[in-house]
Amino acid sequence: PTATKETMLYSQILLSLFAASSALSLGGVTTAPRCAAASLQRLPAPCMQAVIDAKTVKKLRDATGAGMMDCKKALVEHSGDVEKATEELRMKGLASADKKASRKASEGIIETYVHTGAKLGVMVEVNCETDFVAKRPEFQELAKAIAMQVAACPSVEAVSESDISPEFIEKEKKIEAQSEDLQGKPDEIVQKIVSGRVNKLIKTKLLLEQPYIRDPNMSVDELVKSYVGKLGENIKVARFIRFNVGEAEAAAEEE
Template sequence: MADFTAQDVKALRDATGAGMMDAKRALTENDGDFDAAAKWLRERGLGKAAERSGNANAEGAVAVALSPDGRAAALVELKSETDFGAKSPQFVALVNRLAEQVAAEGEAVAAAQADAIDDLKVTLKENIELGRVVRFAAADGNVLDTYLHVQNDRGVNGVLVELAGADAELAHDVAVHVAFGRPNYLDRDEVPAAEVEAERATAENQTRLEGKPEAALPKIVEGKLTGWFKRVPGGVLLEQPFAKDDKQSVKQYLGKASVVRFAQAVIGE
């Protein structure tokens, strides 16, 4: 039996970019000889992952999951070079498993799956890496929900929401809205003050150039800012017209309920 340690396997993986099982097999086949094992991997095309690490990986898949008790929710993004790789059964299975584990055990469990991700790099011959990993644990009395838009056999747009004073149906409606409204902020207070002041100055200058009376300036500027908050890259969630009833803003539709937080991951963004 070949004589080598776990540290030897790690060193070979680091040097060649091979998956864990392939590195173990290479050392076994070559009686623990490091150089011979590296050559063995190269000859079989199993040591290319390191060379692909700089390749663009704007494709991938998103998965969402609720914990078994429904009190935690997770969103996980796994990046790839191509949509072909991202919709493969192995890729989809891994990202789904990661989301379920994160929901049940916590965010740290995703990083612990580095070996599985490395092995998938070798199998699919792509630069694959972990993207966004988010976990919400609901406060007492709050409700969680998720939404996942699936395209070409893989999740491409995933959402988590936590609401207070709401039921599951309202939480789901908000999750669907976030998926397609793609807001960047929950409320106006989250928008950086410098950006708001810059937009206010632009609105004032525009209004003056339009020849509006000076006395009317404040009201007109505030109106323009309100419109900007709805559309500022991704917009402010509570200001957006609600997808289910666009005659009301999200805030108006919620009534006494409130959105505590939300998270979203969209492939390619």
């Protein structure tokens, strides 16, 4: 009896569906389509996703160092807008790099760059956490980019602000305080102006603060942090030295 009831119920459902489809095809019933339309109106509008091709994903990955899936997700979220996706991924990369900044980085490589004509040469030390990452092509690519950056920025004298001596800062402040345009101004105003000018001067001497030569929209510091996100380890530019032909002779003559 139970099986018979289930069979009858199943048959009734099939008949109802058949009757509804027949009515729709003949145009005899208008209630069904109205109900269907009303139901559709209550549903949320379908999400229109931009078509993201592999070339765009690769371009974003090369620019940010983020993973393939992260790049694709960012592009989808921003409807294919590469600029907005790049900004989002860079912010995530900076946050990731900041978390890894306290890790010890004692491995790494020494990289060199000699400019065309062999009149200018640079040597840099870039550190990471493991020898495995130090051997990665991406890490070596970063080290070469840093060396080229140093060669392109003759005013750069230190990696970061921590490498600038307090004595140098005080000396520059005293010199700046003697500027003619500051004479006669209140001391508080003079101190603020002097600090601002000296900070601006110091930034011109710091490697990490410089705009990256291949992409002026990002700093060298942001470049390094993008590789932290790509390689998953803390990375630091330890030191550098620049050589110019004839520089040693000129220094000796001055002495």
